Amino acid sequence: MPLDDIKSVEQLAADIKADHAKATDAVKEIAEKALAEAEKGVKSSASLKEVADEQLLKMNELTEQITSIEQKLARAKEFDERAKAAKSIGQQFVEAEDVKSLLDSDVKRGKAQMLLKATITSATTDTDGAAGAAVEATRLPGVVADPNRRMTIRDLLMPGQMDGSTLEYVQETGFNNNAAPVAEGAAKPQSDIKLALISTTAKVIAHTSKASRQILDDASQLRSYIDGRLRYGLAFKEELQLLSGDGTGQNLLGIIPQATAYSPAFAPAAETVIDKLRLAMLQAALAEYPATGHVMNPIDWARVETTKDSEGRYIIGNPGGEGPASLWKLPVVETQAIAVDKFLTGAFRLGAQVFDRWQARVELATENEDDFVKNMVTMLCEERLALAVYRPEAFIYGDLGFVA
Template identity: 45%
Template sequence: MTPEQQIEQINANLKTVGDQLKTMAEKADADMKNRGTLDQQLRADIDKTLTTQGELLARLSTAEQLLAKVQNGGGAPGQPQSIGAKITESEDFKAFSANPKGDFKMSVQAAVTSDGASAGDLIVPDRIPGIQAPALRRLTIRDLISWGRTSSNAVEYARELVFTNNAAPVAEGAQKPESDITFEATQAPIVTIAHWIPASKQVIADIPMLQSYIDGRLRYGLKFKEEAQLLKGSGVGLNINGIYTQASAYANPGVLVQAETRIDRLRLALLQVELAEYWADGIVISPLDWAAIELTKTDNNAYLFANPRAQNLPGLWGRNVVPTQAMDMGDFLVGAFGGALAVEGWDREDVTVAISEHDRDNFVKNMLTIRCEERVGLTVYRPQAFVKGDFDGIDADPGTGG
């Protein structure tokens, strides 16, 4: 395809992309007028189309430069000479042809190289679309618990302290026994989790997909911190009082276990929850501890309960196991996560990303501030429904049955 044909095709594609952007802009205006927000899918389509437009403009510039070279050279780009052409057109060969005596030898450089005189002008670097992001941790703690919505800065609730149960069989006409229940009023604050980054206004305008990428990274960073707060927030100051923080400490209920393993200890922790009149439905441990459990073998080096060829979901004793790096190696948490019976999360404000130039001296520097925040809370109604502990005293080598 000649440079003229390339330019004609690229211009046709640019017209198509321009028409698509015009249609999207009209739809975006309608969304902003009707709802005050821009549809996320429409925003993604606009970013993708703008990226395509930028790539076409870059190709157009390359084709125009190639056309200029052709026109300045008075014709099509010269084709590399063959070895035979280089020999027959050389002055040495012409002199030998006029007086063919002896042998004729000539050194010919025939390799195609990246030099500008060879094929260098045809070489352009490949560009992989998008940005190669680092690995992201799988976030799981939020999905373990039920969530509600609130419009306040705190969630108040009454928690039962003591129940004296004097129910008993009663003879006809006799005084019925009296029971007693005492409560305490408590509350969980709604916490704001937020962060921001500065960005050049020109960069955001010139690279549309960068804004979407930054949005995603800021949202992930927010949820990463939320996961740590929900699980192990200290409850001090502006921190959430996490589930692990409020859970009861592990204590063997009195069951004698020989050659105790990690699996044994987790079963005893489940028993501790059951003896507190709750049903534990989940186990949260470090991926390192879960790997050690899965690699437990018999004396014959056979896997004790895992099948490497099967697609088994993590589970022990009929409960779901959630391996997460939010849990430190050697620690565990078991409890009644589901059903909002023992714990419940609260969303006051969903994750929002705001961009503003009205921050400090942003306006005069053409800078933008991109802020991402959310407001969440956590209520642990029954701390006894959760048991936390560690694997201290258990051999950490999975090959020994630990």
Template identity: 35%
Template sequence: MKMMTKSAASAAAIIAAASAGAIRVPAGVVGTPRMDAAGNVEKLLGEVKSELARVGDEVRQTAEDALKQAKSAGDLNAETKEKADKALAEFNGLSGALMKLEGKLEALETRNLDLEQTVAAGGRGGGAPSQTVGQELAGSDELKAWVTGGLNGNLVLKPKAAITSVGGSGGGLIWPTEDRTPVNMARQRLPIRALLMQATTDSDVVKYAKQTLRTNAAAMVAEEGTMPESAYGWTQAEANVRKIAHVTNISDEALADAGQLESAIDGEMRYGLDLEEEAQILAGDGTGQNLSGLVTEATAFSAAAGLPDTTRIDRLRLGMLQLALANYATTGITLNPIDWAAIELLKDTTGRYIFGDPNVSKTPMLWGADVVPTVTHSAGEWMVGNFMMAATLYDRQAAEVQISSEHGTNFVEGMKTMRAIKRLAMAVKRGSALVTGDFTFA
């Protein structure tokens, strides 16, 4: 609620004081605003100053008469004293009101402008006529009583016609902020593809030779001795190009009315392809149109005898050992984020984190190998490997999104169909370069 103090209420005091008969103010300053008031500001101000000068002269004359009477008679008679008090009160009241006269006249100009706008609009409006804050204060009983009491002390007025944010007040000029950037659902990180060797193909099948035999008979031979014979063999293998695809339907109106919709759906459909690709690369079972994934082709974990195998760290280190015994160096570890968090939370006997200060940001690593947490792995499942040597991913057709009305009854129903397609093949050439297992402990 707005508070109106004595200083701010002076303009309204002029009106109330004039109504009470305490001050004679030019008629143009009070009452309903005249249409020409804005053009007579200087004239009105001159009239009020002239009135103040007149009252000042009366006060001075009365004071001189009182001084003479006091010198001759030693005291003032009741009539002179009453006249002096009345003149002084009138002078003080008019002087205080004049201090804010310019503010009153400025408000008058604003009211005239509002009135002109109302007239220009044809005087249209509904309900009872609105009352400004100044009009409300000028007619208040509290202000009239304050003027009658001699304008003494401070006056605090609480106008009811305050400007607020509700409709019909200032609320009509308040517009909501509109953020047209859509808030999309979270997207999963897809790190597995980046671990593999990547190539392209222009065919529907990739053929390659895979060594299946190595009999090494190399030995020390004496001069003119018979050399032992080694044997080697390769077998042709192939990886078929597979297609990942999906469609969605959108109305013509939705596409026309939402400018961002087509690009948003395009992004979502491409993400959908990549999400399925990630799942196929890691765990495709090789049946039907599925890829044969890394976990499917990897060597099953088999713990070496006589070594510790009671924690997740133990288990992963034993998996790396198994890989090393197969003549491969581990370059990466993949596992579910839950299992990686469990490893990072391990503490020593003094309560300190084994992996050091949690405030230090660093690339996840374990035993010198990069750790790749991904929710594509099931909780409790892990894999260690030399991924570059293990598999090659062949791109036949990069992700492509198309839109058309030529599908089913789309044309007569006013619909569009968007489809997204990508084609690829994956060859796991060295399944022995991967070891997979779980964190189940006996």
């Protein structure tokens, strides 16, 4: 809105305010008159009430008009300021009132001054209006690390606690079931159960990391990050031990070294990998331990899932479907802790159990002299556990046949 129009609006507002003042005075006069008559006991006439109502209505209308005009006037001034700000510095200079007065004068001598408000920008240089240094960068908390591999083997096993360092348990290595109907007076058949006393010790899995006390105090999230990474590294090695530990030295004796070799009850025509896993389930069931899951390398499971029939249709599920991996109604555990082209099928919950002597924990210490004088902290993450495999026949291990 041009400045001249704004001035006319201001004049209009002044005129309305004057009318408003007159209406207000008229209302006051009527009110005083009515009050005086009431003191004298004279009842106000109907005409006086009509005049009072008329003046009150007029005053209210004028009040609304004044409010509306003042709001519009304020918006017009704000618009004019934005328009000025959008003009170049040269345009603002020649249109400034002091400059116009000087240029319009006959002498054209003197001094004209115009104050400019610098436009605030995101610049970081030493210039007017540069506010970039005040803008804070958005930084995500913590540290973005390599992805953690999903741990699964411990979740499959039955948990337990142990006392002392030695774990002893009786392992059934065979059962010759000769139960049969017996005639009266006849000798009863004898069944043979083969048992073995197994003794193992709890093993310690541990590692350490060092950090300065200053960084742990200054970056609170770093301590929790290191704690998490140490625990993950411990669980990573634990999974390898539970599956493949060879039992020598401080290694656990894992499930795979104790598992039974794959030996199918029959040979199906044109045997496939899917057939092998079903026959492995049958082998565990015949040992009286029905399987509860399969363990495969992610590469091999991808091969199974991408298997197609002669018409190019996927055999295992729908690529667009959702849900956990499963085969023959049993969950499939994908883990790189098992070698490529190998599988382990078994009754994990009943056939084995993991015993914790020490739960996984992270401890901090500055006890040694070198750490103390250097303000260093040693972070120790460790656990102590043992594994019991009650029935080797409950686990079937073999080759998938993908690799020649």
